[in-house]
Amino acid sequence: MIDLPVADPWFVSKRVDGQVTLVTEPHVHPLLRCNVWQVQGRTSDLVIDTSLGLAPLRHLVDRELANGLLAVATHFHSDHIGGLHEFSHRAVHRAEVDRLTEPVTTCLESLAYGEDVVGPYRRAGYRIPELFIDAVPVGGLETTVLEGDPVPATRVLDGGEIIDLGDRSFEVLHLPGHSPGSIGLWERPTGILFSGDAVYDGPLLDELDGSDVGAYVTTIRRLRELPVTVVHGGHEPSFGRTRLIELCDLYLAARG
Numbered sequence: 001m002i003d004l005p006v007a008d009p010w011f012v013s014k015r016v017d018g019q020v021t022l023v024t025e026p027h028v029h030p031l032l033r034c035n036v037w038q039v040q041g042r043t044s045d046l047v048i049d050t051s052l053g054l055a056p057l058r059h060l061v062d063r064e065l066a067n068g069l070l071a072v073a074t075h076f077h078s079d080h081i082g083g084l085h086e087f088s089h090r091a092v093h094r095a096e097v098d099r100l101t102e103p104v105t106t107c108l109e110s111l112a113y114g115e116d117v118v119g120p121y122r123r124a125g126y127r128i129p130e131l132f133i134d135a136v137p138v139g140g141l142e143t144t145v146l147e148g149d150p151v152p153a154t155r156v157l158d159g160g161e162i163i164d165l166g167d168r169s170f171e172v173l174h175l176p177g178h179s180p181g182s183i184g185l186w187e188r189p190t191g192i193l194f195s196g197d198a199v200y201d202g203p204l205l206d207e208l209d210g211s212d213v214g215a216y217v218t219t220i221r222r223l224r225e226l227p228v229t230v231v232h233g234g235h236e237p238s239f240g241r242t243r244l245i246e247l248c249d250l251y252l253a254a255r256g
């Protein structure tokens with residue numbers, strides 16, 4: 001068993017606005033601490049990303065609406081799909097459908113990660129601990145290597161689709177670069193963007209297996225032009241258009 005204090009509750013939920021809730025894991029290092037977003041609609045709800053899967057998530061985001069709940073994986077990285085198996089409706093981009101048919105493995109030890117992952121965080125001033133958690137959920141954890149069964153998608157996205165929640169709807173944006181099938185969800189009337197790992201207010205990773213710097217530059221140029229009011233990213237706190245433009249310009253100065 002991993003010898004760390006037990007954190008109960010494991011997840012912390014915070015209502016961001018009337019229909020958007022952030023669920024996150026305070027005892028996970030920012031590098032693996034994925035933001036889970038719940039968006040409530042009139043006829044159905046969305047959950048965007050599902051965390052590392054260290055503790056049950058669904059009861060926190062499921063209102064059991066008639067038309068149900070769609071879980072969208074912004075991309076296949078294991079810190080975003082650990083809880084996906086709890087949901088019966090699961091959407092992912094076509095470029096990553098195959099990734100979800102493979103078992104999910106997550107290692108909580110930083111030594112297991114290469115410079116492509118920890119290097120940008122270290123250079124940005126983050127402390128890189130031995131373990132990426134500082135507590136365990138109720139019941140404890142047997143091991144630092146988490147293995148999950150494959151969780152095949154039930155809905156395949158290409159980008160351009162509209163996901164309709166009854167009283168609001170989101171356009172799927174294909175935002176490759178961080179990973180081939182990275183997607184964002186864009187609500188034009190409100191200017192709300194859920195961006196996954198395409199952009200967040202932290203070190204952006206573009207040297208991972210499956211990353212593509214050229215595609216990332218194109219994605220960042222596209223995001224820079226988007227008339228957003230708020231960006232809810234895959235990690236770190238949300239931000240507005242001014243910060244989005246700064247983050248895009250920083251990336252383009254380095255890679256563009």
Ligand SMILES: [Zn+2]
Binds near residue numbers: 075077178197
């Ligand atoms: Zn990622």
Ligand SMILES: [Zn+2]
Binds near residue numbers: 031034077079080234
């Ligand atoms: Zn991530």
